[in-house]
Amino acid sequence: MIQLEQVSYSYQQTAVLKNLNLHETEPVISGLWGRNGAGKTTLMSLIAGHNRPASGTIRVMGQNPYNNLKVQDQLCYIQESHPLGKSWTVRDLVRFGQYFHSSWDQDLAERLIEMFELPTKKKIATFSKGMNSAAQMILGLASKADVTILDEPTNGLDAEKRKYFYRALLDSYEDHPRLILVSSHHIEEIQPLCESLIVLHDGEILIHQQMEEIREQGILLTGSIQDVNEVVQHAKVLESSELGSTLKVMIDAPYSAEWKELARDHRLSIEKATLQDYLINITRKSEGVRG
Numbered sequence: 001m002i003q004l005e006q007v008s009y010s011y012q013q014t015a016v017l018k019n020l021n022l023h024e025t026e027p028v029i030s031g032l033w034g035r036n037g038a039g040k041t042t043l044m045s046l047i048a049g050h051n052r053p054a055s056g057t058i059r060v061m062g063q064n065p066y067n068n069l070k071v072q073d074q075l076c077y078i079q080e081s082h083p084l085g086k087s088w089t090v091r092d093l094v095r096f097g098q099y100f101h102s103s104w105d106q107d108l109a110e111r112l113i114e115m116f117e118l119p120t121k122k123k124i125a126t127f128s129k130g131m132n133s134a135a136q137m138i139l140g141l142a143s144k145a146d147v148t149i150l151d152e153p154t155n156g157l158d159a160e161k162r163k164y165f166y167r168a169l170l171d172s173y174e175d176h177p178r179l180i181l182v183s184s185h186h187i188e189e190i191q192p193l194c195e196s197l198i199v200l201h202d203g204e205i206l207i208h209q210q211m212e213e214i215r216e217q218g219i220l221l222t223g224s225i226q227d228v229n230e231v232v233q234h235a236k237v238l239e240s241s242e243l244g245s246t247l248k249v250m251i252d253a254p255y256s257a258e259w260k261e262l263a264r265d266h267r268l269s270i271e272k273a274t275l276q277d278y279l280i281n282i283t284r285k286s287e288g289v290r291g
């Protein structure tokens with residue numbers, strides 16, 4: 001569905017993506033996570049054909065997406081601030097979607113308009129941030145494009161509307177499985193939706209793994225300084241903090257039966273680190289990058 005080989009991209013002289021390889025051959029909802037400035041939007045815009053890589057090749061549904069209208073029917077890219085016409089209403093947006101996407105799902109578009117309580121006659125330019133995101137999401141989901149790219153789709157949505165969006169995304173995917181690449185800083189919220197996770201760091205793909213595997217990574221161990229140090233001597237410590245005679249560490253290891261047993265044998269308390277804390281730690285600039 002998408003295939004990137006040795007893709008590099010720079011703004012002026014600054015390299016943002018470096019020899020990046022990425023293959024998705026089956027329908028999947030894939031999360032894209034990275035710190036601010038990691039290159040997520042740049043990567044998405046390259047896949048969507050809005051920019052051309054400095055080197056390397058990109059294929060979307062077997063074709064080069066750059067300036068390629070033939071690919072656009074099978075591709076829907078919703079940017080963080082999608083450039084919609086200034087005088088557009090939701091009805092204009094729906095007409096645009098119908099015109100550009102042959103698999104457009106009008107019933108779904110109508111259901112989403114109702115679900116997000118969007119006024120259909122008001123100009124989208126006058127919408128609040130959350131309403132604007134909801135309008136864009138209608139385009140993203142109802143297009144049913146084989147390759148759907150959503151950049152921070154929940155920006156500005158309140159907690160209840162974000163839940164609606166996650167439900168709508170899953171329903172739409174189950175109804176029509178396709179590649180949905182969704183970037184978000186709300187990793188804890190999107191992780192139940194995503195089958196795989198891509199982590200961008202320093203212009204490279206640090207992780208591209210099944211979500212069920214990656215969400216098991218990262219353990220917090222707490223106990224006496226001596227006991228903790230003894231247990232983690234061969235492990236990769238991502239973070240540590242001391243309070244009096246107590247030491248708490250995060251290690252880069254799976255939350256497994258073996259670690260639970262080891263912790264119990266050494267009188268340590270053990271808990272699973274949140275995925276967000278784990279990702280923050282492995283993407284620290286100076287340390288902690290996985291080999």
Ligand SMILES: Nc1ncnc2c1ncn2[C@@H]1O[C@H](COP(=O)(O)OP(=O)(O)OP(=O)(O)O)[C@@H](O)[C@H]1O
Nearest residue numbers: 011012016034035036037038039040041042043200
């Ligand atoms: N038009 C541009 N001109 C120059 N540099 C740019 C431009 N767009 C992005 N960059 C730089 O490229 C890098 C990657 O930016 P990008 O927007 O792709 O990151 P991101 O992961 O989407 O970030 P965020 O999470 O903050 O949205 C950043 O260092 C950014 O400053």
